[in-house]
Amino acid sequence: RKEVEQDPGPFNVPEGATVAFNCTYSNSASQSFFWYRQDCRKEPKLLMSVYSSGNEDGRFTAQLNRASQYISLLIRDSKLSDSATYLCVVMDNTNAGKSTFGDGTTLTVKP
Amino acid sequence: NAGVTQTPKFQVLKTGQSMTLQCAQDMNHEYMSWYRQDPGMGLRLIHYSVGAGITDQGEVPNGYNVSRSTTEDFPLRLLSAAPSQTSVYFCASSYVGGGGTEAFFGQGTRLTVV
Numbered sequence: 001r002k003e004v005e006q007d008p009g010p011f012n013v014p015e016g017a018t019v020a021f022n023c024t025y026s027n028s029a030s031q032s033f034f035w036y037r038q039d040c041r042k043e044p045k046l047l048m049s050v051y052s053s054g055n056e057d058g059r060f061t062a063q064l065n066r067a068s069q070y071i072s073l074l075i076r077d078s079k080l081s082d083s084a085t086y087l088c089v090v091m092d093n094t095n096a097g098k099s100t101f102g103d104g105t106t107l108t109v110k111p
Numbered sequence: 112n113a114g115v116t117q118t119p120k121f122q123v124l125k126t127g128q129s130m131t132l133q134c135a136q137d138m139n140h141e142y143m144s145w146y147r148q149d150p151g152m153g154l155r156l157i158h159y160s161v162g163a164g165i166t167d168q169g170e171v172p173n174g175y176n177v178s179r180s181t182t183e184d185f186p187l188r189l190l191s192a193a194p195s196q197t198s199v200y201f202c203a204s205s206y207v208g209g210g211g212t213e214a215f216f217g218q219g220t221r222l223t224v225v
Contacts, residue, residue, distance in 0.1 A: 004153075032212075034213070042218070042219075043201055043217060043218050043219050044201070045216070046214070049213075087153060087154070089214075098144075098156065098159065098169075099156075100156070101146075101153040101154040102153050103152050103153040104153050
C-alpha cells in the first residue's frame, strides 16, 4: 500500500462545478499536510497548507481528519484556470521533514 | 528572487554515461531534496539533506549519488545512466522548522537516456 493515496481521477467538470479530492495517508507520525498544484510540465507549487481545524482560501477549502488519516480539498465554482494536477503531500516532522507525495489527481474544467 | 535553480533544463544521455544535475537555492534553507517524476505519477524521493555535510537516501536512491558541501548547493550525480532513469527530476528546498513549511521547487530537468 502506498504511503499517500489519492483519488486517481481524472476529474472532468464544467465551469462553476464543485469538486472534491480525497487523500489518505498511512504514516500516523505525519504532522504537516499540504496540497500542491502542478500545471502540465511545470514544477509543483504550494496551493495551501492543511490545518487540523480546516482552512479556507477563497474558493478552496482543505480539511484534515487525523483519526481517519484523511485529507480533502474542495474547490467551489470551478474556473478554467483550475485545470491542473493536485498533489496531496504529507510531511513527517520527526524524520527530518521528509515529504511524501501522492500520485496526484488531474482536474480538467471545461467551458 | 532566484529561489531554487536547476540546470540543465533538458538533457539527453547515452546509456552508461554519467552526469551531474545541478541545484542551488538562495533562501538559506537547511533541507534540500531530489525527486523524480515519471509520467502520470507523483514525485518519488531520491536523496535528501538536512544540512551541509549530511545526506540520506530516499525511496529510490539506486543509481544516484549526492553531496552537500554547502548550504546552497545539492548536486545529483547519475553514475551510469540507464533508460529507466528517463524522467523529470525536481530539486526542492525548505526550511525545517516547527510545524512544517512549504517546499520550493526548481523548474525541473527533463532527462532522456537512450
